[in-house]
Amino acid sequence: MILKEALDLSKSIANYRLHLYELGKIKGSSDPDVIKMRQQLDSKIITIEKVIGKVHSSQPGAF
Template identity: 45%
Template sequence: MLFRELLTLRKSINDYRQNMYEITEKKGFSDPEVVKVSQLLDEKIAMLMRLTFNQEKSHLNKCQT
């Protein structure tokens, strides 16, 4: 389950990056739409980092017992 969630999240991050790049090419960096997509991308990246950190932490705890 976690593996599928991580893959889905990674795909979502890549999609947001591509979308942000395309909008930036058309409208520039300071356009409100670019800022909004950037904020959503930040949230997705933070989720990925939390999931990865929690998974690593869980794995380390199991190895220490």
């Protein structure tokens, strides 16, 4: 379950990065749409970091 969530998030992050790059080229980095997409990407990155933290904390001997 956690692995599937991490894989889905990873794919979503890769997709967001590609779209963010393309949108930024067209509209510029200070455009509200670009800023909103960047915030959504940041949120997804934080979420996957939490998922990875769950995996590490559930493993015996994890720090």
